[in-house]
Amino acid sequence: MSLSVIKNIEREVGNDSIKEPSNDYVVDGLVPKVVLYPRDINELSIMMRNINRAGLKVIPMVNKSKLFLGNVPKGYDVAIDLSRVHRIIEPDPEEMVGIYGISVPFMEVQRELSRVDRRLPIDPPLSSRSSIGGIFSCNLFGPLAYVFMSTRDITLRVRAVMPDGTVVRWGTGMIKDVAGYNIKRLYIGSCGSLGIIYEVMTRLAAMPEVIAVARLDRELDLLVTRRLKPFGVVVINGTMYLRFEGVKDEVEYRLSKLTEVSRAEVFYGAEADDHWYRLTSMDQLFENYDLIMKVILPQYKLGDALSLVKADYVVKMPMIGEAYLGLRGALSPDIINAIRNRVSELGGYLIIVKAPLEMKRSIDIWGLQQNLDIMAKLKAVFDPNNVMSYGRFVGGI
């Protein structure tokens, strides 16, 4: 790596904006040569402009809670630590929208929003320790997506720094806006491969009058569950939780219907909500398992896919057709491919979310086979020099 680039950056940014790499910044065993720690968007833009010119390989990060997600990088010169950039939370409760900086922790956003009786209606994995940046750049969501749709769907505007340092805005922030191409949707879920998102604007939901979470001692059939009209459902190692929301009469009606099909223990209000976020954050899964897979299926096929893998820990979200599976130890690429083929025959996808390094080196974690040419060309529109998270996204782009 040419030192002159760092010298150029040094000249233009604050003296604490460049750091020596520590262990925290290691990605898949690779240590960056330098850590850049921008104070603001202006510094971030200066850094990207210089990096891009020199063709250095960058990985952006905030809380570093999901650095395991992605293929093994094909290069890693610079870590961009975004943890002090743009810490804003600006709810507009009347318009039912909110603006958040990338570095704000998700839970802090929820706390702020609750002061004005609002919330971000998503419940992604690792919500307990994720920043807004991590959740939106990876399009992470949980069971509530059945009703409120995905993180990508509720995003109204993205502000980002392009790999060449240009500051851009995609979307106007209106709930309905079809002017120009929907580029914000490309950014959400691009996992840091198109540029650096530094701010998102989303739809909000109001706090409902009643929240109830019911715990069941058995798992109900999908069709029976759907009839109960829950807002979200998660099944953790066989224990099923259903979340209901709405006005009191609505929730009471749903719970009465539930008691017709199963016994249940019911939690209400803040206790229910806390419980729900603990469950859907899946901290235990992420802390204790070396291999975590995510399967995405047509809802009714989810059960078939789960029977293909003997997992030690299973978080199933039947209403949205997704599950996270924890295994101790690794699986061989042949086994992964065999499972993947079966999942694909069922109409779904299998993503390796976390895996031991040796295993990661021998597989593509995303498993996407089709349309890789288009994915690569889209990436090249934004990042022709392969500066951003090089090699980590689908098909090694």
Added chain:
Amino acid sequence: MVLSREIINKLISIVGEDNIITDDVELMVYEADGSLVYTAKPDVVVFPRSTEEVAKIVKVAWENRIPIVGRGSGTSLSGGALPIEGGIVISLARMNRILELDIENETATVEAGVINLWVSDALAKLNYQYPIDLGYYFPADPGSQRVSTIGGNISHNAGGVKCFKYGVTVNNVRGLKVVLPNGEIRFFGGKVIESPGYDVIGIISGSEGTMAIVTEAVLRIVSNYESVKTILAAFNSIEDAGLAVSRIISSGIRPVALEFMDRIAVNAIEAGPWGGGLPTDAEAILLIDVEGSEPGAVAEANRIVDILKSSGAYMVKLAKDRAEANRWWSARKQAFGAMGFVGPNYITGDGTIPRKKLPEALYRIREIGNKYGFRIANVFHAGDGNLHPLILYDERRPGEREKALQAEDEILRMCVEIGGTITGEHGVGYHKRHLISLLYTDYELDVMKRIKSVFDPLGIMNPGKIFPR
């Protein structure tokens, strides 16, 4: 552009004599779309019956660099379906089969030429024959849902009255089969909520036919609730109606639909055959649907009634049955068409504004109307801030059409000035392409153009749309 006999023969060999129009008089039908402001004639219209036929047609166009314009029902209100540079119009009208209704996986797979409402109709029939719970429907419901196609809805990323709760078209598309301009057939997504990689479905949706021809879609379907309640409220002031909307949304209730109409709009509707008994003396009316279990929906409706009354509504009515509710709703859904009863011509404007700016926007629209001497009716998807000013004019008077377009232009510029956008659901198309640079910088527009080139490097897909010359 004039197509050679050889090319016409190639097209005939693909679709057959009965599925092609080359006659000048017959082609006139295809020189306009729902906007009825500009016209542009195609050289030929073809009616393929399968994705494979679309692919072969597109390949001919690709090899000969002929413009291609996809066409559903031609109800675009932005000039989107006009073949500005001539060429081949590919009508999807004969690709109109519902391929699969998959209740278990909550999807419907349809060809692009299927009319929006047919999807819900087919689901309703299925429900009648084999009672499946409460039944399902397709929630993206543009006012044009009786006539517009799924392909057209996807290409314009159409919205509808239910999108405050259920999202716009793109939020309800799970999978997409398309033909790329080079004739390749591609499929994205599946019957799944997400798939790895960039959101190609999201970028093609709303791209107004400038990237690919959509031939099939996997749609999300949603189940009905036990009960729907409809509420009608009348106000003497626009401000009060706006305030009521904010209060309803703040209360934690998620209405399925929340529609606003001003006095001129209501009077136009009530003057025609689609009148639904809406109060013609109100400055503004609100029409609201909530859904849930019977006790839940009743409780929500009562809450809304209280909010409406305390926000200054002088009349609040809960529909006594579905028949009454349907009368109100069909009156609302005919709002655009009803303008024909109060003026010979009209332009349907389409901008989005921050909801709290509604009184200001309506005041300024009235000023613009006065300045040009036009009456302007307003229909507003109040939940999501999408405003449709309907500018009434008479094209028989020289210069009036141009003036009406100028008035629309000013209204849209005003929408941007107060923090909104130039189109909420009808698309940029041909009419508004000069306005897109109010929203995006040259750099950002250049990124968009380069994305188009990923799919359409020769620039043959619906040329002359979205981007300024």
